[in-house]
Amino acid sequence: KVAPPLAAIMALTELIEKSTAGTMFELSGVLDKGTQQLTDRVPNSIGLNAGCELFNLFVTVATHDLGVLSDFKDKLVRQGNQYIAEAALYSEKIAGFTNGFVKDGSVILTHSHSRVVMKALLHAHKRKRISVYVTEAKPRGLGLKTHEMLTAAGIPCTVVLDSAVAYVMDKVDFVLVGSEAVVESGGLINATGSNQIAIIAKYANKPFYALAESFKFRRLFPLSQYDLPTHGPGILPFPRQVPPPTSVTNGQSPSDDLKDAGPPVSPSAGSLARKSMSAEQIALNPEVDYTKPDLISLVISDVGILTPEGVSHYLVGMFAG
């Protein structure tokens, strides 16, 4: 499977290829509709949007020497395909850069599952001995997938509870995470839990490296968690009406309730014994979070090893220069 931004570029390239638009205007209309459909289909469209923005950049640059429409379309399709082919090699480049930061015997902490991080870890494993802690990354539990893949490759790997990150942080040499998007402020948008890990790493003075291909860089500027496009009133609200306390309806005295801590007495008390969150409860929680730039040590990408401040320099040069 492919990273969302690349998938978006692929989709849009194909759209252009198959489109029968006759004029430039029609073509841009088709593109807009395509972008809209992509972003509407998926609840978390941050990565896809990155790809769409990049594709728009291609279009803008290509319109500078506008010739016949069919030539233009060919040029665009060719550029799209070329980019996709090149982008497949980006993660190799990043793995190479990351290798410079891995010392023999390093203990690395990573979060959830990321293709880029996987590649970097496997690359490092070829020449150096590393051990990896990976967080479970509930609710999707993708950390277990990482654990499987690393163990299969022969890298010693242990799954860490999300809440035990602070416990292991002092044992860790550095933290390596992937990204959904890297934004204008130099901050990181990644699976929920990354911000927490970054804060703990900062407190423990451990470096926090974010691996991101350049197509994940976006001209978005969230001021805080609550300024993310994925945030809304549906994320972690308080319930409108607090349900009445269940113990009263059974006519039991309060002292009995306290003794009956374990086995459920009333039918509705069965919910108290549930061990994991219900699907509705999980749906109220955010999928991605925003890590502020001052918590990130370096952003390692195919265009180079950037400081968080350097991300904006790159973005301005790329999109506005």
Place this chain on the structure above:
Amino acid sequence: MSSEQPHQTPQQGRESSQPLRSPKTMTKAERRELQEKQRAAKASAKASGQANKPATKQPEGGGEKSSGKPSGKQGSGGGPSTQAQTLHQRRGSRVGGDIPRLGGGPGGNIVSDLSSRSINPRGVRIFSHFGLQQKSGAGKGLIHPAVVRLGLLFSNFQITGANARCLATLITFKHVIQDYTTPRNNTLTRHLMNHLSAQISHLVAARPMSVTMGNAIRQLKVEISGVDIDLPEQDAKESLCEKIDNYIQERITVAGQVIAQSAGFKIKNGDVLLTYARSSVVEQVLLQAHKEGKSFSVYVVDSRPMLEGKKLLAALTSAGIPCTYLLLSAIGSVIAEVSTVFIGAHSLHSNGAVHSRAGTALVSMMAKQHSIPVVVCCETYKISETVQLDSFTKNELGPMNGAFSIFPISIPRESLATENTANLEILNPLYDLTPPRNITAVVTEVGVIPPTSIGTIHMALGRMI
């Protein structure tokens, strides 16, 4: 006192009409005494003279640096009374230096105040570099009446704010250019430059130039020097006026509208915003967001002596935005409820620091402490190539009279400090510096950028600022 003995020797030396010993051969104390005597002589000549003394200001300014040290060493134990007298006068003229002489009234009071002031070397020495201004002699070269008027408006603080001052300056210079005629055997490009420089010095003497004025004037000079030498004068003047209009339109008016829109995206329904003093750009942002139908409330934080927030409050409430007004000292009580802080800037420095109305640094610091995003709204023409690290090196002292003496009627006038008295020196710096670590985002007309990326703006603009 040890200074007493050598006191005699240089005097005797002079009285016996021997050549004055070179300063190198005198002891430190002797040199000190010589300087004091020279200064006392000058000061007495000055005190008996007029209030307006542009010519003598320079040597005083030069001499005071060396006297600052000896007086500090002598301490408050005091020396001869003439010494104390001259120190007062020097200090007085320095601190009160930017009080306008042109006004007549306030300037006249300075001389009488001086004698009642006591030595306060430590406090004033820190800010001693603020008040030093090059006072050009009135009437040196022909000053256009519009420029004289503008100078008065500036020095009386009737036009304040980086944008307002720059706009006023550019409009005035348009008048100057239109009324200008090239003298014989001169080219417009060269002579107009000199002509304008004289006007500019007059304005700078009235009040130190803002960064916006500086950038605009620099651009104007570039345009003037680029004028085709073969162009007839009227055409050249018209093209210059047109260039000025374009500059205003592009970099102030339209830039403000773009910023209002970009910053508007950061305002959501139900937000509680906070702003400090009065920024014309922030006002635009808030009014635009309100016009777009967003519902939010605003805390307007204000501070003495300028109390500019009142004007902003009037503008916002008449548009129907629910506002709360408070003074800077109360900000701790409300900051926890705020969702975003919007501030304006007098200028932005290349290291991302924001030079803005005094008090802004406090507001940003408080917001940062509570993890509240601080958004600076600023056009690109406010960017200064310099790097500033603290509020000290570059600032301006405001006067404590005239436009600044706005008092609530409920408090008796006598209890408020309105002017310097014995043992009391009033300092009123107008600006302070907000370091980049306290700023979350900067909204310019070319995009929303982090404060560390100010250097990329010229790339985005595609031209020199």
